[in-house]
Amino acid sequence: MSTPKILVAYGSRNGSTAGIAEMIAAAFEKRGLEAEVRPAGQVRDAGAYRAVVLGGALYNARWHPAARAFARRHAGKLAGTPVWLFSSGPLDDSADTKEIPAVRHAADAMRKLAAREHVTFGGCLTSEAKGFIARSIVRNGRGGDFRNPERVEVWAAKIAGELA
Template identity: 55%
Template sequence: MSSARVLVAYGTKHGATAGIAEQVGESLREDGLDVTVLPADDVGDVRGYDAVVLGGALYAGRWSPGAKRCAERHAQQLNHRPVWLFSSGPVDRSAEQHGIPPVRGVARQMDRLGAREHITFGGSLTERTPGFLARALVREGKGGDFRNPERIKTWAHHISAELATPH
Protein backbone atom coordinates (compact mmCIF):
# COMPACT_ATOMS: atom_id res chain seq x y z
CA MET A 1 0.00 0.00 0.00
CA SER A 2 1.34 3.44 -0.84
CA SER A 3 1.80 6.02 1.88
CA ALA A 4 -0.72 8.77 2.41
CA ARG A 5 -0.16 11.92 0.38
CA VAL A 6 -0.21 14.97 2.66
CA LEU A 7 -0.19 18.64 1.67
CA VAL A 8 1.32 21.09 4.13
CA ALA A 9 0.35 24.60 3.01
CA TYR A 10 1.17 27.86 4.73
CA GLY A 11 0.52 31.57 4.61
CA THR A 12 3.44 33.68 5.77
CA LYS A 13 4.63 37.24 5.56
CA HIS A 14 8.26 37.03 6.64
CA GLY A 15 9.05 33.30 6.54
CA ALA A 16 8.65 32.12 10.14
CA THR A 17 5.47 30.19 9.32
CA ALA A 18 7.17 28.66 6.28
CA GLY A 19 9.83 27.34 8.65
CA ILE A 20 7.17 25.69 10.81
CA ALA A 21 5.51 24.16 7.74
CA GLU A 22 8.87 22.76 6.56
CA GLN A 23 9.44 21.20 10.01
CA VAL A 24 5.96 19.65 9.96
CA GLY A 25 6.63 18.27 6.48
CA GLU A 26 10.02 16.86 7.50
CA SER A 27 8.52 15.09 10.53
CA LEU A 28 5.65 13.63 8.47
CA ARG A 29 8.22 12.33 5.92
CA GLU A 30 10.18 10.71 8.79
CA ASP A 31 6.96 8.80 9.51
CA GLY A 32 6.85 7.53 5.93
CA LEU A 33 4.25 9.88 4.47
CA ASP A 34 4.46 11.40 0.99
CA VAL A 35 4.52 15.15 1.74
CA THR A 36 4.36 18.31 -0.36
CA VAL A 37 5.02 21.67 1.34
CA LEU A 38 3.72 24.73 -0.54
CA PRO A 39 2.88 28.39 0.05
CA ALA A 40 -0.92 28.55 0.43
CA ASP A 41 -1.27 30.85 -2.58
CA ASP A 42 0.45 28.22 -4.77
CA VAL A 43 -2.07 25.47 -3.97
CA GLY A 44 -4.01 24.78 -7.16
CA ASP A 45 -5.94 21.67 -6.16
CA VAL A 46 -6.15 19.56 -3.01
CA ARG A 47 -7.91 16.54 -4.56
CA GLY A 48 -4.62 14.67 -5.02
CA TYR A 49 -3.97 14.64 -1.27
CA ASP A 50 -5.30 12.30 1.40
CA ALA A 51 -4.88 14.91 4.16
CA VAL A 52 -4.04 18.60 4.50
CA VAL A 53 -2.22 20.64 7.14
CA LEU A 54 -2.82 24.37 6.68
CA GLY A 55 -1.04 27.02 8.68
CA GLY A 56 -1.00 30.76 8.83
CA ALA A 57 0.83 33.52 10.60
CA LEU A 58 -1.19 35.71 12.91
CA TYR A 59 -1.03 39.48 12.41
CA ALA A 60 -3.11 41.74 14.63
CA GLY A 61 -5.39 38.83 15.54
CA ARG A 62 -5.99 37.75 11.95
CA TRP A 63 -4.75 34.72 10.03
CA SER A 64 -2.51 35.50 7.07
CA PRO A 65 -4.47 36.30 3.90
CA GLY A 66 -2.83 33.44 1.96
CA ALA A 67 -3.94 30.79 4.46
CA LYS A 68 -7.45 32.24 4.62
CA ARG A 69 -7.76 32.37 0.81
CA CYS A 70 -6.53 28.78 0.52
CA ALA A 71 -9.09 27.56 3.08
CA GLU A 72 -11.91 29.41 1.34
CA ARG A 73 -10.90 28.48 -2.21
CA HIS A 74 -10.65 24.75 -1.41
CA ALA A 75 -13.32 24.47 1.32
CA GLN A 76 -15.48 21.99 -0.59
CA GLN A 77 -12.61 19.52 -1.16
CA LEU A 78 -11.07 20.08 2.29
CA ASN A 79 -14.38 19.06 3.82
CA HIS A 80 -13.87 15.54 2.45
CA ARG A 81 -10.43 14.80 3.91
CA PRO A 82 -8.68 15.09 7.27
CA VAL A 83 -7.51 18.66 7.91
CA TRP A 84 -5.35 20.13 10.67
CA LEU A 85 -4.76 23.86 11.15
CA PHE A 86 -1.98 25.75 12.87
CA SER A 87 -1.22 29.37 13.61
CA SER A 88 2.08 31.02 14.41
CA GLY A 89 2.39 34.31 16.07
CA PRO A 90 3.04 34.99 19.70
CA VAL A 91 6.53 36.43 20.03
CA ASP A 92 6.92 35.11 23.56
CA ARG A 93 6.70 31.71 25.27
CA SER A 94 2.91 31.86 25.83
CA ALA A 95 2.17 29.24 23.14
CA GLU A 96 4.20 26.71 25.13
CA GLN A 97 2.86 27.67 28.54
CA HIS A 98 -0.81 27.09 27.74
CA GLY A 99 -3.01 26.17 24.82
CA ILE A 100 -3.96 29.25 22.84
CA PRO A 101 -7.37 28.88 21.22
CA PRO A 102 -7.69 29.80 17.56
CA VAL A 103 -8.56 33.41 16.80
CA ARG A 104 -12.18 33.93 15.72
CA GLY A 105 -11.47 33.79 11.97
CA VAL A 106 -9.48 30.55 12.31
CA ALA A 107 -12.18 29.03 14.55
CA ARG A 108 -14.69 29.80 11.76
CA GLN A 109 -12.43 28.05 9.22
CA MET A 110 -12.14 25.04 11.55
CA ASP A 111 -15.92 24.73 11.63
CA ARG A 112 -16.31 25.22 7.87
CA LEU A 113 -13.61 22.67 7.01
CA GLY A 114 -14.40 20.18 9.76
CA ALA A 115 -10.77 20.45 10.88
CA ARG A 116 -9.66 17.85 13.39
CA GLU A 117 -7.45 20.15 15.39
CA HIS A 118 -5.76 23.54 15.68
CA ILE A 119 -2.55 24.44 17.47
CA THR A 120 -0.76 27.76 17.97
CA PHE A 121 3.03 27.87 17.82
CA GLY A 122 5.28 30.72 18.84
CA GLY A 123 6.43 33.03 16.09
CA SER A 124 9.69 34.71 15.25
CA LEU A 125 10.66 38.37 15.21
CA THR A 126 14.37 38.94 14.66
CA GLU A 127 16.69 41.60 13.26
CA ARG A 128 16.21 39.88 9.86
CA THR A 129 12.42 40.41 9.95
CA PRO A 130 11.62 43.22 7.52
CA GLY A 131 9.52 46.23 8.43
CA PHE A 132 9.76 49.29 10.62
CA LEU A 133 7.52 47.91 13.37
CA ALA A 134 9.44 44.63 13.54
CA ARG A 135 12.78 46.42 13.82
CA ALA A 136 11.40 48.75 16.50
CA LEU A 137 10.13 45.81 18.57
CA VAL A 138 13.46 43.99 18.27
CA ARG A 139 15.30 47.17 19.36
CA GLU A 140 13.02 47.31 22.42
CA GLY A 141 14.06 43.76 23.31
CA LYS A 142 10.68 42.27 22.34
CA GLY A 143 11.99 40.01 19.58
CA GLY A 144 13.23 36.47 19.39
CA ASP A 145 12.54 33.14 17.73
CA PHE A 146 9.85 31.43 19.78
CA ARG A 147 9.24 28.50 17.43
CA ASN A 148 9.81 25.30 19.38
CA PRO A 149 11.10 22.56 17.03
CA GLU A 150 10.33 19.76 19.50
CA ARG A 151 6.73 20.89 19.96
CA ILE A 152 6.30 21.16 16.18
CA LYS A 153 7.75 17.65 15.63
CA THR A 154 5.58 16.16 18.37
CA TRP A 155 2.44 17.64 16.79
CA ALA A 156 3.42 16.38 13.31
CA HIS A 157 4.04 12.85 14.66
CA HIS A 158 0.60 13.05 16.33
CA ILE A 159 -0.90 13.78 12.88
CA SER A 160 0.94 10.77 11.39
CA ALA A 161 -0.41 8.55 14.16
CA GLU A 162 -3.96 9.80 13.51
CA LEU A 163 -3.61 9.11 9.79
CA ALA A 164 -2.41 5.57 10.55
CA THR A 165 -5.50 4.91 12.68
CA PRO A 166 -8.62 4.00 10.67
CA HIS A 167 -11.56 6.32 11.40
Protein backbone atom coordinates (compact mmCIF):
# COMPACT_ATOMS: atom_id res chain seq x y z
CA MET A 1 0.00 0.00 0.00
CA SER A 2 1.47 3.36 -0.99
CA THR A 3 1.51 6.38 1.26
CA PRO A 4 -1.18 8.89 0.27
CA LYS A 5 0.07 11.92 -1.58
CA ILE A 6 0.54 15.42 -0.31
CA LEU A 7 -1.43 17.98 -2.28
CA VAL A 8 0.30 21.22 -3.21
CA ALA A 9 -2.49 23.40 -4.59
CA TYR A 10 -2.12 26.97 -5.80
CA GLY A 11 -3.85 30.02 -7.21
CA SER A 12 -1.58 31.76 -9.73
CA ARG A 13 -2.16 34.27 -12.50
CA ASN A 14 1.29 34.60 -14.05
CA GLY A 15 2.98 31.38 -12.97
CA SER A 16 5.11 32.56 -10.04
CA THR A 17 3.02 30.82 -7.38
CA ALA A 18 2.75 27.71 -9.56
CA GLY A 19 6.55 27.69 -9.74
CA ILE A 20 6.83 27.85 -5.95
CA ALA A 21 4.32 24.98 -5.66
CA GLU A 22 6.54 22.92 -7.99
CA MET A 23 9.59 23.74 -5.84
CA ILE A 24 7.74 22.58 -2.70
CA ALA A 25 6.66 19.31 -4.34
CA ALA A 26 10.22 18.68 -5.56
CA ALA A 27 11.54 19.21 -2.02
CA PHE A 28 8.98 16.70 -0.68
CA GLU A 29 9.88 14.13 -3.30
CA LYS A 30 13.59 14.58 -2.55
CA ARG A 31 12.70 13.47 0.97
CA GLY A 32 10.72 10.43 -0.15
CA LEU A 33 7.24 11.97 0.08
CA GLU A 34 4.89 11.74 -2.88
CA ALA A 35 3.36 15.08 -3.86
CA GLU A 36 0.86 16.21 -6.45
CA VAL A 37 0.78 19.81 -7.70
CA ARG A 38 -2.59 21.11 -8.91
CA PRO A 39 -4.26 24.44 -9.62
CA ALA A 40 -6.58 25.05 -6.66
CA GLY A 41 -9.64 25.31 -8.89
CA GLN A 42 -9.05 21.83 -10.34
CA VAL A 43 -9.01 19.96 -7.01
CA ARG A 44 -12.19 17.95 -6.55
CA ASP A 45 -11.50 16.02 -3.32
CA ALA A 46 -8.88 17.58 -1.06
CA GLY A 47 -9.81 15.08 1.64
CA ALA A 48 -8.11 12.30 -0.33
CA TYR A 49 -4.64 13.61 0.60
CA ARG A 50 -2.60 13.04 3.75
CA ALA A 51 -1.63 16.72 3.93
CA VAL A 52 -2.21 19.92 1.98
CA VAL A 53 -0.08 22.91 1.15
CA LEU A 54 -2.12 25.75 -0.36
CA GLY A 55 -0.57 28.79 -1.98
CA GLY A 56 -2.01 31.98 -3.34
CA ALA A 57 -0.54 34.80 -5.33
CA LEU A 58 -0.89 38.28 -3.87
CA TYR A 59 -2.41 41.02 -5.99
CA ASN A 60 -3.18 44.38 -4.46
CA ALA A 61 -3.02 42.89 -0.93
CA ARG A 62 -5.55 40.20 -1.87
CA TRP A 63 -4.98 36.46 -1.93
CA HIS A 64 -5.71 34.78 -5.27
CA PRO A 65 -9.46 34.02 -5.69
CA ALA A 66 -8.84 30.34 -6.52
CA ALA A 67 -6.94 29.86 -3.23
CA ARG A 68 -9.75 31.59 -1.31
CA ALA A 69 -12.38 29.42 -3.02
CA PHE A 70 -10.36 26.28 -2.28
CA ALA A 71 -10.32 27.14 1.44
CA ARG A 72 -14.10 27.71 1.48
CA ARG A 73 -14.93 24.64 -0.60
CA HIS A 74 -12.67 22.13 1.17
CA ALA A 75 -12.63 23.31 4.80
CA GLY A 76 -15.02 20.59 6.00
CA LYS A 77 -13.16 17.76 4.26
CA LEU A 78 -9.81 18.94 5.60
CA ALA A 79 -10.77 18.91 9.28
CA GLY A 80 -7.96 17.03 11.00
CA THR A 81 -5.70 17.09 7.92
CA PRO A 82 -2.37 18.93 8.31
CA VAL A 83 -2.50 22.12 6.21
CA TRP A 84 0.12 24.80 5.50
CA LEU A 85 -0.38 28.02 3.55
CA PHE A 86 1.90 30.26 1.56
CA SER A 87 1.59 33.50 -0.33
CA SER A 88 3.79 34.85 -3.08
CA GLY A 89 4.01 38.32 -4.36
CA PRO A 90 6.37 40.93 -3.00
CA LEU A 91 8.46 42.20 -5.89
CA ASP A 92 11.46 42.95 -3.71
CA ASP A 93 13.51 41.11 -1.09
CA SER A 94 11.16 41.98 1.79
CA ALA A 95 9.89 38.39 2.09
CA ASP A 96 13.48 37.30 2.79
CA THR A 97 14.35 40.08 5.21
CA LYS A 98 11.28 40.22 7.44
CA GLU A 99 8.21 38.22 8.35
CA ILE A 100 5.26 39.36 6.28
CA PRO A 101 1.92 38.62 7.96
CA ALA A 102 -0.84 36.89 6.04
CA VAL A 103 -3.17 39.24 4.18
CA ARG A 104 -6.80 39.19 5.31
CA HIS A 105 -7.96 36.47 2.89
CA ALA A 106 -5.02 34.20 3.73
CA ALA A 107 -5.62 34.78 7.46
CA ASP A 108 -9.28 33.82 6.93
CA ALA A 109 -8.16 30.65 5.15
CA MET A 110 -5.80 29.88 8.04
CA ARG A 111 -8.73 29.94 10.44
CA LYS A 112 -11.07 27.96 8.15
CA LEU A 113 -8.48 25.26 7.51
CA ALA A 114 -6.83 25.30 10.96
CA ALA A 115 -3.56 25.73 9.08
CA ARG A 116 -0.35 25.08 10.96
CA GLU A 117 1.57 27.95 9.41
CA HIS A 118 1.57 30.65 6.75
CA VAL A 119 4.66 32.04 5.05
CA THR A 120 5.13 34.69 2.36
CA PHE A 121 7.67 34.24 -0.43
CA GLY A 122 8.85 36.78 -2.97
CA GLY A 123 7.09 36.81 -6.31
CA CYS A 124 8.06 36.95 -9.94
CA LEU A 125 6.73 39.25 -12.63
CA THR A 126 8.25 39.18 -16.11
CA SER A 127 7.52 40.72 -19.49
CA GLU A 128 5.19 37.76 -20.24
CA ALA A 129 2.86 38.87 -17.42
CA LYS A 130 -0.87 38.97 -18.13
CA GLY A 131 -2.80 42.16 -17.59
CA PHE A 132 -2.20 45.84 -18.16
CA ILE A 133 -1.19 46.62 -14.57
CA ALA A 134 1.28 43.72 -14.39
CA ARG A 135 2.86 44.71 -17.69
CA SER A 136 3.05 48.33 -16.51
CA ILE A 137 4.90 47.25 -13.37
CA VAL A 138 7.45 45.39 -15.48
CA ARG A 139 7.73 48.26 -17.99
CA ASN A 140 8.43 50.67 -15.12
CA GLY A 141 11.35 48.52 -13.98
CA ARG A 142 9.71 47.05 -10.88
CA GLY A 143 9.40 43.48 -12.11
CA GLY A 144 11.83 40.63 -11.71
CA ASP A 145 12.13 37.28 -10.00
CA PHE A 146 12.28 37.59 -6.21
CA ARG A 147 11.53 33.95 -5.43
CA ASN A 148 14.15 32.37 -3.18
CA PRO A 149 14.43 28.64 -3.97
CA GLU A 150 16.64 28.01 -0.93
CA ARG A 151 14.07 29.52 1.42
CA VAL A 152 11.27 27.53 -0.22
CA GLU A 153 13.38 24.36 0.16
CA VAL A 154 14.01 25.01 3.87
CA TRP A 155 10.30 25.57 4.52
CA ALA A 156 9.28 22.47 2.57
CA ALA A 157 11.94 20.41 4.39
CA LYS A 158 10.47 21.54 7.71
CA ILE A 159 7.01 20.40 6.61
CA ALA A 160 8.44 17.09 5.37
CA GLY A 161 10.06 16.59 8.77
CA GLU A 162 6.73 17.13 10.50
CA LEU A 163 5.07 14.60 8.19
CA ALA A 164 7.78 11.95 8.46
